[in-house]
Amino acid sequence: MSDWTLWLILAGVIFICLCVCVGMWMYTRSRFIRFSDNILNSIRLIENGETLLENVNEDSLEGKINAELAKLCKAYHHAENTSVSQKKEVQQIVSDISHQLKTPIANIVMYNDMVLGRKLERDEEEKYLLIMRAQVEKLHILVQDLVKMSRMESAMIVLEQGPENLYQCLAQAVAGITAAAERKGLHMEIECPEESLVWVDKKWTVEAIGNVLDNAVKYTGQGGHIYIRVNPLEMFTRVDIEDDGIGIEEKHYSDIFKRFWREAKVHENEGVGIGLYLTREILTRQGGYVKVESIPGEGSCFSLYLPSEKAGTL
Structure with missing residues (x-):
C-alpha cells in the first residue's frame, strides 16, 4: 500500500471524526438550548403566577429540575394565596371592629352633646348620663372580648390542661x-x-x-x-x-x-x-x-x- 493511500485513509478517518465531533457538538448544543429554554419557560410561568406542570420523565436531569420547580411553584402559590387570605381576613376584622365601635361611640357623642348643649331637667340629664354609661360599659365589654379573641388567635394564650x-x-x-x-x-x-x-x-x-x-x-x-x-x-x-x-x-x-x-x-x-x-x-x-x-x-x-x-x- 502506497503512502498516498495511507494519507487518504488517515484523512478520511480524521474527516469522519471531525464530522462526528461537530455533529455531537451541534446535537449537544441544541439539547442544551432546549433544556435552558424549558427551564427559563418554567421560571417565567412561576413569575406570572401560572400553574407549572410536572415533567412525567423524572429520570432525566430536566425532569428532576422541572419537578423541583413544580414543588417551588406550589409553595409559591400557597404562600401567595395565604398572604392574600390573611390580608382579606385582617381587612374584615378591622371592618367588623369599626362597625361594632361605631354605634356606641356615636350614641355617647350624641347624648353628651345633648347634655352639654341644652338646659335639661335633672331627671332628664340623669337619664342621658345612664344611657352614656351603658354605652361605655358596652365598649368595655367589647374591648375585653376583642383582647381575648386577639390573644387566642395569635397563640398568646397557652392552654394548660x-x-x-x-x-x-x-x-x-x-x-x-x-x-x-x-x-x-x-x-x-x-x-x-x-x-x-x-x-x-x-x-x-x-x-x-x-x-x-x-x-x-x-x-x-x-x-x-x-x-x-x-x-x-x-x-x-x-x-x-x-x-x-x-x-x-x-x-x-x-x-x-x-x-x-x-x-x-x-x-x-x-x-x-x-x-x-x-x-x-x-x-x-x-x-x-x-x-x-x-x-x-x-x-x-x-x-x-x-x-x-x-x-x-x-
Missing part, C-alpha cells in the same frame, strides 16, 4: 350569670356528679361554659328555664346547656360560631357576637367540640364535649 373537677367549673361559670338570671326570674337546674373530672384548662373552660350560659340568659324570656346536664361518655364528658328561649334557625347553626355574627332578630339585645366564637375556639384547642340543636320559638340546647380525664392520660 389537666384533671379538673367539672362541678367546680360549672359552679364558677354559673356564678357569673346568677345576678342576670335572677333579674329575669329564670329557673336553673343543674345535674352534675360532684366527682366528675375532665382534662381541661379550668380558667378557659369556665369562660367557654360561661359564654353559652350568658347567651341562654340573654335570649330566654322572663320566668324561663335553663337546664345544665352532664353526661359522662367514653372519651368525652358532654355538658348540655338547654333553655326555652327564642331558639335558632337550623340554617344558622354554623353561623352563630362565626366571629361577630348575630341573627337579625337579636340585634336589640346586648352582645357583639364573639362569645360563641371563643367557646368553639377554646374547646377545639383542648381536643373537644360543641354542637347545637334548636327549635325556633321553643329553645336551644348547646352540647359541649370536654375531653375526659381518661382521654388526657392516653
Whole structure:
C-alpha cells in the first residue's frame, strides 16, 4: 500500500471524526438550548403566577429540575394565596371592629352633646348620663372580648390542661350569670356528679361554659328555664346547656360560631357576637367540640364535649 493511500485513509478517518465531533457538538448544543429554554419557560410561568406542570420523565436531569420547580411553584402559590387570605381576613376584622365601635361611640357623642348643649331637667340629664354609661360599659365589654379573641388567635394564650373537677367549673361559670338570671326570674337546674373530672384548662373552660350560659340568659324570656346536664361518655364528658328561649334557625347553626355574627332578630339585645366564637375556639384547642340543636320559638340546647380525664392520660 502506497503512502498516498495511507494519507487518504488517515484523512478520511480524521474527516469522519471531525464530522462526528461537530455533529455531537451541534446535537449537544441544541439539547442544551432546549433544556435552558424549558427551564427559563418554567421560571417565567412561576413569575406570572401560572400553574407549572410536572415533567412525567423524572429520570432525566430536566425532569428532576422541572419537578423541583413544580414543588417551588406550589409553595409559591400557597404562600401567595395565604398572604392574600390573611390580608382579606385582617381587612374584615378591622371592618367588623369599626362597625361594632361605631354605634356606641356615636350614641355617647350624641347624648353628651345633648347634655352639654341644652338646659335639661335633672331627671332628664340623669337619664342621658345612664344611657352614656351603658354605652361605655358596652365598649368595655367589647374591648375585653376583642383582647381575648386577639390573644387566642395569635397563640398568646397557652392552654394548660389537666384533671379538673367539672362541678367546680360549672359552679364558677354559673356564678357569673346568677345576678342576670335572677333579674329575669329564670329557673336553673343543674345535674352534675360532684366527682366528675375532665382534662381541661379550668380558667378557659369556665369562660367557654360561661359564654353559652350568658347567651341562654340573654335570649330566654322572663320566668324561663335553663337546664345544665352532664353526661359522662367514653372519651368525652358532654355538658348540655338547654333553655326555652327564642331558639335558632337550623340554617344558622354554623353561623352563630362565626366571629361577630348575630341573627337579625337579636340585634336589640346586648352582645357583639364573639362569645360563641371563643367557646368553639377554646374547646377545639383542648381536643373537644360543641354542637347545637334548636327549635325556633321553643329553645336551644348547646352540647359541649370536654375531653375526659381518661382521654388526657392516653
